[in-house]
Amino acid sequence: MSVLDTFRHKDLDALRVGRFNLGINTSFIVYRLQDAVIDTGPSNQWKYVRPFIQSRPFSQLLLTHHHEDHAGNAGAIHRLTGVQPRAPEKTVEILKRGFRIPLVQKLIWGSAGRADAAPLPAEIAIGGELVTPIFTPGHAKDMTCYLLPGRGWLFSADLYIANYLKMLRSDEDIPTLLDSIRKVLGYDFDTILCPHRGLVENGRQRLREKFDYLLELSENAQALQRQGLELRAITERLLGREGMISVLSRYNFSKRNLVASCLKVKPDRYR
Numbered sequence: 431m432s433v434l435d436t437f438r439h440k441d442l443d444a445l446r447v448g449r450f451n452l453g454i455n456t457s458f459i460v461y462r463l464q465d466a467v468i469d470t471g472p473s474n475q476w477k478y479v480r481p482f483i484q485s486r487p488f489s490q491l492l493l494t495h496h497h498e499d500h501a502g503n504a505g506a507i508h509r510l511t512g513v514q515p516r517a518p519e520k521t522v523e524i525l526k527r528g529f530r531i532p533l534v535q536k537l538i539w540g541s542a543g544r545a546d547a548a549p550l551p552a553e554i555a556i557g558g559e560l561v562t563p564i565f566t567p568g569h570a571k572d573m574t575c576y577l578l579p580g581r582g583w584l585f586s587a588d589l590y591i592a593n594y595l596k597m598l599r600s601d602e603d604i605p606t607l608l609d610s611i612r613k614v615l616g617y618d619f620d621t622i623l624c625p626h627r628g629l630v631e632n633g634r635q636r637l638r639e640k641f642d643y644l645l646e647l648s649e650n651a652q653a654l655q656r657q658g659l660e661l662r663a664i665t666e667r668l669l670g671r672e673g674m675i676s677v678l679s680r681y682n683f684s685k686r687n688l689v690a691s692c693l694k695v696k697p698d699r700y701r
């Protein structure tokens with residue numbers, strides 16, 4: 431498998447790559463807007479990302495978080511072009527020391543390359559337009575979204591992806607994610623640029639739907655817990671049986687992780 435798609439939206443270029451064409455969770459979109467590239471794609475797709483990177487000059491590489499599909503080529507791009515990746519402070523630390531990834535992720539994305547990233551500048555601009563970085567932990571502890579207020583565009587990293595989450599990684603945290611989504615909903619935007627889903631119109635509305643869904647799932651899970659059900663039973667009742675990926679990942683990525691994290695939500699904070 432290789433390049434799956436390219437598309438253009440106004441002055442935005444997008445390249446979708448992926449080793450397996452099994453839907454949005456196994457492919458990744460590298461975006462280029464004016465003088466900036468946002469995230470890098472996974473290292474096992476470098477062969478295809480490289481010509482995209484080289485096809486036009488750019489002067490900044492912005493990373494949203496350290497995950498291997500987002501930052502896997504950051505070091506390679508730095509070496510190739512001399513453009514040092516810029517990233518949130520926590521991301522800089524993680525990329526410097528390197529990190530281990532589970533086998534299933536390694537199979538899909540390749541290994542996580544190290545990179546020598548620099549912290550974000552005090553003021554970020556793309557093609558002269560101001561960018562607002564929004565710190566949005568929950569999916570990852572270092573994640574940051576990039577908002578272009580002038581356009582109403584949000585580079586959403588992995589904040590959105592889909593309206594309805596069915597599974598969660600063990601290092602993700604729903605209470606933190608809900609806080610982050612609520613924070614982002616406080617800004618004005620209408621287009622989400624998701625590195626997995628692609629361009630999402632009415633993005634703010636879609637993100638609100640995700641927020642509502644997670645809150646409702648949390649309330650339902652907690653109601654079942656009050657009735658005395660255990661985690662596995664609650665999970666099966668609300669989300670059905672675990673699938674192959676859950677088993678293959680040894681429940682590192684599973685439905686029960688999602689429910690367990692929803693049980694920690696304090697719904698009163700949001701109602």
Ligand SMILES: [Zn+2]
Pocket residue numbers: 495497500569570588
């Ligand atoms: Zn991620």
